[in-house]
Amino acid sequence: MFVWIFTLVVSLTVLVVSSARLTRAAERLAFLLGLPGFVIGATVVAVGTSLPELFTAIAAALRGSTEIVAANVVGSNIFNATVVVGAAALFVRRLTLDNARRVVLLLATAVSLAFVISDGRVTRLEGLFSLLLGLISIRLLIGNAKKGMLERFLPRRGSVIAETLVIIGAAIVLAVSSVAAVESVVRLGASAGVSPSLIALFALAAGTSLPELAVSLSAARRRAFGISMGNVLGSNIINATLVIGLPAILSPLSVGPESLGNGLLFFLAASAILALLSAQKRVSHLEGWLLLGFYALFILLVFNL
Numbered sequence: 001m002f003v004w005i006f007t008l009v010v011s012l013t014v015l016v017v018s019s020a021r022l023t024r025a026a027e028r029l030a031f032l033l034g035l036p037g038f039v040i041g042a043t044v045v046a047v048g049t050s051l052p053e054l055f056t057a058i059a060a061a062l063r064g065s066t067e068i069v070a071a072n073v074v075g076s077n078i079f080n081a082t083v084v085v086g087a088a089a090l091f092v093r094r095l096t097l098d099n100a101r102r103v104v105l106l107l108a109t110a111v112s113l114a115f116v117i118s119d120g121r122v123t124r125l126e127g128l129f130s131l132l133l134g135l136i137s138i139r140l141l142i143g144n145a146k147k148g149m150l151e152r153f154l155p156r157r158g159s160v161i162a163e164t165l166v167i168i169g170a171a172i173v174l175a176v177s178s179v180a181a182v183e184s185v186v187r188l189g190a191s192a193g194v195s196p197s198l199i200a201l202f203a204l205a206a207g208t209s210l211p212e213l214a215v216s217l218s219a220a221r222r223r224a225f226g227i228s229m230g231n232v233l234g235s236n237i238i239n240a241t242l243v244i245g246l247p248a249i250l251s252p253l254s255v256g257p258e259s260l261g262n263g264l265l266f267f268l269a270a271s272a273i274l275a276l277l278s279a280q281k282r283v284s285h286l287e288g289w290l291l292l293g294f295y296a297l298f299i300l301l302v303f304n305l
Contacts, residue, residue, distance in 0.1 A: 007184040011177045011178075011180035011181040011184060012052075012181055014173060019049070021166060022170035025163045026167060027044050029160060049212045049231060050238040050242070052209075056068070056072060056182055057246070063182055063186075065182060065186050066252070066253040067195070067253070068185060069244065070197070070255040070256070071196075071200035071256060072200045072204050072208060072243075074113075074117075074264065076205040076209045079295065080209055081232065082270055083213070084209065084232050085216070085229070085232055085288070086290075086291030087292070088283075090288045091220045103275045105237050106271060106274065106275055109133060109241050110240060113240040114264060114268055116130060117244075118260070120254065121252060122252060123248065126248060127244070127253075128245065128249055130245030134237075134241030135242075181207070197256035197259060202299070233278065236274070273294070
């Protein structure tokens, strides 16, 4: 069992690092090709931080361990809305927000995901619906992006060929590490006598959410609050649509009981809380601690502690 724990930790580490490399190279390439910085911020950053979830979801679907997909999405979105936002709020005196359109998209995609997985399966048709909803959401995110939002953080030099090679190399590493992560989750579940989806709901979800945590904390320290919160909202929207939709098109998904019940309840509650905090346009230190406590409560209830 310890071998598979070690494999999971290593594969998640490689997954996160390669995801960051791919995202950064994609940012550079997009800038070199002349895309505006605000478009890059609305798409590449949001999609890039969801790459670990997307690659592990595809790997799980191709392996036939489809119950891992929904568990990872539900767990990641809960982690983002509570731990990531809560931790970011503790880094500054007050985390200010301004993401009105993203709040509407967040709620719409959260309800969509709840509806899609509520019957315990996700069909190819539902996957196609989620995928289309994700593409529409990305288009709306671009329309809502603020010009000048990211330009000061983008590199000014680079090579199109070099960045393309980095993207290809990072994608290969992402694919290999995601396969290893899924395999370790399945093997670890078998060794421990628990469902792989339960491990995915917590360990895999937390691991694949590390890019969101890193981006949000870094942005909060720079007082780039729009990027900090926009990253979380955008990532949760992508997770609830593209990350559930694309694997379902490849192979219909089964949804384990861990992703329903308390998992689905806390997912909807976390989405609603995140929307309310965004609507009031600030998150205080106290609210940051309460968000972390909410995630701790989630752990206690799921494990009946």
